[in-house]
Amino acid sequence: MLYSDKAPDPVGLYPHxxxxxxxxxxxxxxxxxxGSKDIPGVTLDNHGNIIAYDIEQQCHAVFENVRFILEASGARWENLVDVTVYLTNMKADFATFNKIYATYFKENQPCRTTVEVNALPTPIAIELKCIAAFEDK
Known part of the structure; x- marks a missing residue:
């Protein structure tokens, strides 16, 4: 099991x-x-419900967290071979996400699936599930 000291702690009993x-x-x-309960680009009401969010800020933050976990595990961004994207609002966010995604994956283009979900475990609008492959030596 591998953990990054730069990525946020998992919200359950599982490794990074x-x-x-x-x-x-x-x-x-x-x-x-x-180390923070704040989520980049998210404004919550007093009950923890999302009032507003900035999908661009969330995209950049999620890609940064993926990079932290890859590096802590001895992998690189270029090792990514498959990415599953979960968006809570496909209609509003897909075009923006797709544009930002393209800037991160100019050289390496892993397989990708994007799905809309009703909600995620914390008040976020995006989550990634990734698989990387280490190069044979």
């Missing part, structure tokens, strides 16, 4: 990542920041 053979499986990664 787990290596099996030459594959690295990342648990779901959101945009939260390590």
């Amino acid at each position: 990542a787990r290596r099996v053979g030459n594959l690295l499986f990342l648990s779901g990664v959101g945009p939260r920041k390590k």
Whole structure:
């Protein structure tokens, strides 16, 4: 089981990542920041409900967290081979997400699936599930 000291703590009993053979499986990664309850680009009401959010800020934050976990696990961004994207509002956020995604994956283009979900475990609008492959030596 692998953990990053820069990525936010998991919200349950699971590691940031787990290596099996030459594959690295990342648990779901959101945009939260390590050591803070604040979520980049999210405004909550007094009951913890989302009032407003900025999908651009969340996209950049989630990609940063993925990078932290990859690096802590001995992998690189270029090792990503599969990305599953969970968005809570496909209609409003997909075009923006897709534009930002393209800037991060100009060279390496992993397989990708994007789905809309009703909610995520914390008040976030995006979560990524990633698989990386270590190069054979």
